Amino acid sequence: MVQSPVQHKTVADVIASVITQRVDMVFGLIGNGNVDLISTLTSAKFPFTTVRHEVAAVTASDAYYRATGKLAVATATYGAGFTNMVTGLAEAQLARIPMVVVVGEAPTTGRRPFDIDQQTVTAGLNIPLLTIGEDNAAELTNRAFDMAADGQEPVVVMVPHDLTAAAVTAEPASPSYEPIEGPKVHDAQIEALAGTLVAAERPLILTGGGVVRTQTGPMAREIGDAVGAVFMHSLTASNVTGSPHTLGTAGGFTPEDRLPAVRAADMVLILGATSNNFQTRKGQLFGTDNIHRVDLNDRWNLSLPQANTVFGDLTDVLPRLLAAVEKRHPKSSTYRDELVDLVDHDTIDQEPRYGSDGRLNPRHVAAELNTILPSNRQIVVDGGHFMAWIAERVEIPDPASFIGVGTAFQSIGLGFGSAVGASVGSPEKFTVCVSGDGGGQMALADLATFIETTEHGAVVIINDAAYGAEIHQYAVLGADPTAMYLPQLDFAAIGEAMGATGITVNTMEDLEVFTQWLAQGTGVAMVNINVSTEFAHSALSPGATG
Secondary structure: OOOOOOEEEEHHHHHHHHHHOOOOEEEOOOOOOOHHHHHHHHOOOOEEOOOOOHHHHHHHHHHHHHHOOOOEEEEEOOOOOHHHOOHHHHHHHOOOOOOEEEEEEOOOOOOOOOOHHHHHHHHHHHOOOEEOOOHHHHHHHHHHHHHHHHHEEHHHEEEEOOOOEEOHHHOOOOOOOOOOOOOOHHHHHHHHHHHHHHOOOOOOEEEOOHHHOOOOHHHHHHHHHOOOOOEOOOEEEEOOOOOEEEEOOOOOOOHHHHHHHHHHEEEEEEEOOOHHHHHHOOOOOOOOOOEEEEEEEOOOOHHHOOOOEOOOHHHHHHHHHHHHHHHHHOOOOOOOHHHHHHOOOOHHHHHEEOOOOOOOOHHHHHHHHHOOOOOOEEEEEEEOOOOHHHHHOHHHHOHHEEOOOOOOOOOOHHHHHHHHHHHHHHOEEEEEEEEEEEHHHHHHHHHHHHHHHHHHHEEEEEEEEEEHHHHOOOOOOOOOHHHHHHHOOHHHHHHHOOOOEEEEEEEEEHHHHHHHHHOOOOOEEEEEEEEEEOOOOOOHHOOOOO
């Protein structure tokens, strides 16, 4: 009697087993360094979304987290697969997005001619790294998930090429993982902050991504309501408090007519926001130096050195702060009542709808999109000049419904890949990916992925046939604009070639075609909107952005 050979688990099997226990989605592109892992996952029918370019594996995982609050795994092969991921990894690290990234690595016997020092690259990105060994695959993979969740950051797991298919005969028991401890906040710090908040005549509370992650929006609103504060939010925290007393998005995307009201605040409390140059208009957003922050660290407070920061977890600080405020029986400020007089008149009706070149004014386009897009919208923006109009004019129902992968690293070309993650994560929403023609061309590899994975959504290209931000920041100062202009591309035709419904918009009336499609169409619409380069958003004015 011939006995069947004993089937041992491989390192790839062990990693796949941990993944299936810890997450419900993997995004990746198959190659030599991860073929065994992906094969194990897909043969077991585990949810796996194939992307066309490795950076999209990371940006889709990033957007999946922003849309759902759940970690995902990104995977690629070694070498070129890994280097293709780097821009997405830099964005995830700067934006503090937890994810586990499993990549191939040179064999344990040493680097081959086509291998690079991936560990040095990862260290240069300030991203934690774990390298799998033959007998610690489960231990280190589990540790990567714990580190990502506790540290709110991506963690890279490298699997040497000669180990991925190696048999695992015995896996030692995983040692207990010590969670990362947050800073301790003393009662005296809470009392001092409460006293400052209550003493303010016009307090303003700015909420950021930290409030979204910790689900402390209602608590932040309670604190604001107790003192009559007005709210603002970062780009990633739209309507996180649900308060009607808000001045909208903080920073370069704050409409000009609201700046006098923002600068009227005599005390600013920033909760879980980075205070970077974009968010504070290079430190010029506020009209007071009486600025206080609550955050886990001061790493990205680059523009408000005068701010007094309480280093702590919002879930710990905010309940204690509310109690300390209420103990003082504060009198509500009149700031909210004064807003009508402090906000200037919206001037959009005074602006032309078209430039002298006959192309559309993007501000009017954004305002019209706000009226016609479905209410269950999920907006995914690429980077570029166009996004200022979208952030200013398109209303967002909740923080998870506005996703801007690339804003932290100031990158364009990540829109289509991140839209994949948002669509997969929240299929019940109408996903709209808004991109410029420059970023759209850079991201074309995963346009087809978005079209294939989206039941009902749209891609909107704000097409000025140029790198608009460069024109309005540098050409106006005398830089030669030759390289700032691009050929006029027909994105509607490109979308149709990939399976979408193509719609071209040259006039405001042409948007009616999109409106009709929204009511009757299925699948994905590719909407090419031709706009003029003559209109510059104030976000690009000196001092508005970094």
